[in-house]
Amino acid sequence: MxxxxxxxxxxxxxxxxxxxxxxxxxxxxxxxxxxxxxxxxxxxxxxLSGCQLSPSLPVLGAFFPDWLFCMLFALFVAVLTDAALAAAGWRRQFEHWTLVAGYGALAVAAALLSWLALFRN
Structure with missing residues (x-):
């Protein structure tokens, strides 16, 4: 001390x-x-400080962390964007690594923005 x-x-x-x-x-x-x-x-x-408030949501009696819902939303946004690009015929204009990096960046951005918008304490 x-x-x-x-x-x-x-x-x-x-x-x-x-x-x-x-x-x-x-x-x-x-x-x-x-x-x-x-x-x-x-x-x-x-x-030793830890969290004062546990960042979790009760769903049907079980508690899930809020970041899990943000990641599910981000996955939904990435899949929806892929479907829109495929429907428009634009997906074949991009190389494979460009799509992987783009969907990854889109998922991270969607997760962080949804966390900021929905779960700020």
């Missing part, structure tokens, strides 16, 4: 100054070692 308190009082700024002010490699390595030791003490505290 002592190391965390010292780090909060500006210990990291002193270590950074020592690391960039050191003219030798051994001085910089010593400063880096100090930073890594302090991060080892602080990182578990950050991982």
């Amino acid at each position: 002592h190391a965390i308190h010292r780090l909060a009082r500006g210990g990291l700024a002193r270590v950074r100054q020592a690391a960039f002010g050191a003219r030798t490699i051994s001085g910089r390595l010593a400063a880096l070692r100090i930073v890594l030791v302090r991060l080892r003490l602080i990182l578990p505290l950050a991982l």
Whole structure:
């Protein structure tokens, strides 16, 4: 606990100054070692915070994460776009890798936008 308190009082700024002010490699390595030791003490505290509100939706008594619904919506959008391109006859104008990359990018964009639109807390 002592190391965390010292780090909060500006210990990291002193270590950074020592690391960039050191003219030798051994001085910089010593400063880096100090930073890594302090991060080892602080990182578990950050991982203990967790989520305050579980991002899930109840469906028929079971709870599902909201990102699952966003991914299902994104898959639906990609399949619908593929069907529209096939119906218009435009799908054969593109190479295979272009379609794979395009559908992947479309699915990611649709998932992220649907999550922003529907599940922002």
